[in-house]
């Protein structure tokens with residue numbers, strides 16, 4: 001089966017996608033990883049991505065979509081996995097429409113869309129309590145994964161800092177963008193059977209179980 005997973009920044013989307021992928025032997029296609037990988041492999045598309053990022057601009061939809069098409073069309077991936085899960089794409093309705101065209105083109109079907117539904121205030125609380133090690137980049141959370149010693153990394157002793165985009169003002173702006181751009185996609189996919197809504201505010205393990213239950217129904 002093939003999936004898309006949707007969720008606001010801080011909803012735990014990446015974690016749930018990789019757990020689900022492992023459990024069901026799915027190819028986990030995260031657009032962030034695809035972009036980093038293309039840059040690292042210095043493919044023609046990767047060079048375009050590197051140039052775009054270096055100029056401080058957003059990577060155009062057409063390039064991201066092309067990378068997704070490549071990943072989905074590789075014969076090796078088709079035999080190694082029992083399906084795929086897309087994480088980080090689509091983020092807008094026009095991207096969702098473009099994805100349908102590409103899938104039709106390469107003979108793939110999107111079977112279900114998993115939506116991690118979560119109260120924005122919970123996300124603000126989660127993300128504004130996130131701390132990152134300035135040396136080894138380990139991630140902590142003052143709410144549920146605090147360091148043993150306040151302000152100090154357990155692993156390397158580095159100083160823990162709050163990333164610029166984890167301050168509550170920035171988080172609220174990112175959530176506003178998510179609401180404006182991504183929420184319309186939910187209508188797009190809500191055609192009676194494909195959309196699976198999961199309460200994303202529960203503990204990580206419970207969310208994982210809820211996804212598994214919904215998909216198995």
Ligand SMILES: [Zn+2]
Nearest residue numbers: 133136153156
């Ligand atoms: Zn560290």
